[in-house]
Amino acid sequence: MPETLLDIKNLKIEATVYPPGEDPHDITIVEGVSVSLEGGKVLGLIGESGAGKSTIGLSAMAYGRGGVRITGGEVTLNGRDILKLGPKALRGLRGREVTYVAQSAAASFNPAKRLMEQVIEATLKHGLCSRSEAEARAVKLFRKLGLPNPETIGSRYPHQVSGGQLQRVMTAMALCPEPSLVIFDEPTTALDVTTQIDVLAAIKEAIRDTGVAALYITHDLAVVAQVSDHILVLRNGNKVEYGPVKQIIEDPHEDYTRALVSVRSIDHEEKKPAEPVLRVDNVTARYKGTNFDVLSNVSVDVAPGQTLAIVGESGSGKSTLARAITGLLPPSAGRITFAGRTLTPDLKTRSIDDLRELQMIYQMADVAMNPRQTVGTIIGRPLEFYFGMRGEEKRKRVQELLDQIEMGKGFIDRYPAELSGGQKQRVCIARALAAKPKLIICDEVTSALDPLVADGILKLLLELQAQEGVAYLFITHDLATVKAIADSIAVMYRGKVVRYGPKTQVLTPPFDDYTDLLLSSVPEMRLGWLEHVIETRKMESAGN
Amino acid sequence: MHPIVKLLSQRIALGLLLIIATSALIFAGTQILPGDVAQSILGQSATPEALANLREELGLNEPALSRYFDWLFGALQGDLGTALTNGKDIATSMASRLANTLFLAFWAAIIAVPLALILGLVAARYAGRWPDKLISGVTLATISLPEFVVGYIVMYILAVNYRLFPSTSVIYDSMSLLEKLNAIAMPVIVLVLVVLAHMMRMTRAAILNVMQSAYIETAELKGLRPATIISRHAFPNAIAPVVNVVMLNLAYLVVGVVVVEVVFVYPGMGQYLVDHVSKRDVPVVQACGLVFAAVYIGLNILADMIAILTNPRLRHPK
CATH class of the missing domain: 3.40.50.300 (P-loop containing nucleotide triphosphate hydrolases)
Structure with missing residues (x-):
């Protein structure tokens, strides 16, 4: 015993x-x-x-x-x-x-x-x-x-x-x-x-x-x-x-x-390639005071109403790419075309339509909202700023957006502290949506959430994409999420795109070494997976 | 070169620059004061010829800028000029005063700083309980009373009632160290009471802030005693904010003790400054200002340097 x-x-x-x-x-x-x-x-x-x-x-x-x-x-x-x-x-x-x-x-x-x-x-x-x-x-x-x-x-x-x-x-x-x-x-x-x-x-x-x-x-x-x-x-x-x-x-x-x-179970068929809404062409960028490029010669496209997933580990330049596209970090070389216009490198010189049509959602919904503003004020702000809505008109539109993110009437006068993590992220999505954007950059938006809640957010994003035809640039380190949402995938490693193409193509062998390492490292829900992977890697390195 | 050497030399250079900028401010300040030095030396009944002669003699007709640079270069070589009122060399007469002030500040600091740190650690250890409330309450009371009130209360109790110490703190070069310490006991007590609260409260706050960190939980889960956790794990990470407040208080012990020196008739810099301000002795006032500024800036730069040196990220870069 x-x-x-x-x-x-x-x-x-x-x-x-x-x-x-x-x-x-x-x-x-x-x-x-x-x-x-x-x-x-x-x-x-x-x-x-x-x-x-x-x-x-x-x-x-x-x-x-x-x-x-x-x-x-x-x-x-x-x-x-x-x-x-x-x-x-x-x-x-x-x-x-x-x-x-x-x-x-x-x-x-x-x-x-x-x-x-x-x-x-x-x-x-x-x-x-x-x-x-x-x-x-x-x-x-x-x-x-x-x-x-x-x-x-x-x-x-x-x-x-x-x-x-x-x-x-x-x-x-x-x-x-x-x-x-x-x-x-x-x-x-x-x-x-x-x-x-x-x-x-x-x-x-x-x-x-x-x-x-x-x-x-x-x-x-x-x-x-x-x-x-x-x-x-x-x-x-x-x-x-x-x-x-x-x-x-x-x-x-x-x-x-x-x-x-069975949480990782969203089925998502990739859509056919189309003329891009966003084209990132040979973009290179570095942070001030450093002497290496965080992004070097990155080229990717996003088609309207589709999702491009950017995957890679921390430090691979995923978020930097988002900063370069939004103009927060002006690239040192390369060109970014959006909705047929060439975007100026620096955010400050962009037109109000450029700003409106390119929205962003962040990982930490908590810190992306002013804790002293109500949900109504938070979502209403872009309506006011971009469309000049006021009073009853604005409140009605906020309510419509809240309905779209599947949150009821009671939420409009609540403060962020009174919401759960998933609800906060939904409010951030509504705020981005309020601007009627053509593209939303989602930076690790589900990483801080529990699997079931994250699942709900992903489903919501897919539904909204189907309704509004908005494109997503979806940054994540989680490959299961990528499989669930992406139409095309770019794998980044040390500031470079090492693999890029439609989802099925990127996820089908033969792989390059890094993508192989990345894909085989994702824990699988079966017994003995860890031993199997370690054993395979040992044999491979012994074989080399 | 180690990056820390660069950081430290930057601080030192910045300090020197600040002292020079302050010297310009002091000089400009004394220039725009109303009144005329020659007039105040010779009095209201002086003849215009005598005033003109004296101005010529004092160099007051030179342009302000060239007088400033004369003064600054002199000061850099240790020549602070001569006092208008008695014609003595300022550097010489100030040296003994400064030594006295530093002597008083030294003994006050050597008691106040460790005491404040220990009280702060104890208050943090028993945060929210009676030792914390007692320490915080008492130090808050002593800092809330004006120094001269504390001074006279201490004097009344220790010198008048119990006759433990002399009521004035006059010291001479011929006194032995023990006699000197006996003489300055009361001003030291007053200064300790005045500076204790800031340092103690900052230590307490900084420690309690660090106590929120995850590594404090790690230490707790190792089974360490609360006192060990505070002294070994929390305190090393609370040095930077504490050292800044300590240095501000040390600077105060040198440049802010005018009132206490006057109360106890102590022959330090404060008294010297007050005497000469009332006599409109501009060169002395300028010299005192410069020395005070140098002490103040020097100690603050020192605090910065200690904070840099105790930061492991700067000391041991990747």
């Missing part, structure tokens, strides 16, 4: 919230969740934001983030209820029996201290071994996790290593005290897809070799399927379904789980 390491019974977690315009009150974040984990096994916690995944994960350290309080239930770790421990006993537990790997390693390392100092800190604090032994342990872990220069990387500062490396250093930090449980809280979510796969493989191998148990928290079912033994599906703080990973992926019992499994 395997030993139970962690046993959570009937967990209840509450928090005090301070909504605008209301009295502070307590809300229940998690209720009635029970789950247990055997030593050496991996439990995946999955759900959308607000499902209580991280909160449950941190309860295994008896820790509540911010105003979050664990108010009921039992959390038994190594045979004792840790919710009953005092602060001192808890400090003895944290960083020794249970450790934590956070989502953003870049923010979770102290910028003022060297990596080694931070990696061995918990080990030393708990008196587990001497400094030199701890450093030797750390170097061993660095090597196991595939970090470059394992002997010397510890003497670097966090800002001197890349995001993917930092995430591995953080994993080493969690494994260094040789805990019995590690909590991984979305450890690869912030990484590029090509980096994610390496980090994922490194984490999986480290878990297997050290025999540590893990709670793996993520919103990406395809990722958790690669590393977990069991999966707990959560929604709004309640348990939806719990079972072995095979059953959850291949035979989900609950509707919600089925929706998660």
